[in-house]
Amino acid sequence: MSGDDRAGEFGPIYLPALQRIRDLWLELEPLVDVTSYDDIVAPTELHISLSDGLSNAESARLDIQWSKQGMYSFHYVDSDNVNWRFDRHPNAHSPEIHFHPPPNAATTTAEPSCIDVTEVSLVTRAIHAMWRAAYEDDDSAQLNSASNPP
Template sequence: MSEDDRAGEFGPIYLPALQRIRDLWLELEPLVDATSYDDVVAPTELQISLSDGLGDAENARLDIQWSELGMYSFHYVDSDDVNWRFDRHPNTHSSEIHFHPPSKAATTAAEPSCIDVTEVSLVTRAVHAMWRAAYENDDVDTDASSRMGSA
């Protein structure tokens, strides 16, 4: 997520939340290839690599941030350049909790998110469940995928 996308305070990264998110994805998703942090000393992002992606994508990655203030970003990108994001942060383009639909996850295309919980495990499970449903239904077209954020 771009810093330009945020209009208010996001807060410092909360490492215990990133660790919990990592553990949940490892528990829930058999397609997880690897997990890593962008910096081993002072991580700001968890990266989850998947061995497959939506539709014809050969692989995918989730870049995840979670702050001490409970702000977050789950950004999906795959080898077919499909992007979408579930975010919670202050901004000028939409409600605080919002979804940027595929295929480019444009800032101006944000819409209200169907995720109305804020606890790290529940948000993670919701994002995973929506990703898994799209994956199993081979559902990557813009109209169908955008329902992930408004279902």
């Protein structure tokens, strides 16, 4: 995610949240190939690689940030170069909690997120559930369509 998309304070990365997100994806999603951090000493981003993606994509990756202030970014990109992301951060273009739809997750197309919860496990479960529904039904419109997930 571009830092230009954020206004105000995102805050320092909260490693225990990234560890919890990693553990939940490993528990919930059989398509997880591997997880890693961008920096082994001072991680700022969790990477979750998937062995399949939406539609015809052969693989996908989630790049995730979570701050000590509860701000987050779950950014999906796949082998077909489709992008979308769920964010919570101060900005000038949309509500604090918002969704950037596929195919390019453009800042200008941000819309309110259907996720109302803010606790790390609940946000993670909500995003996973919507991704899984979109994957199984081959319908990316399901990514931001649940009613108060999870």
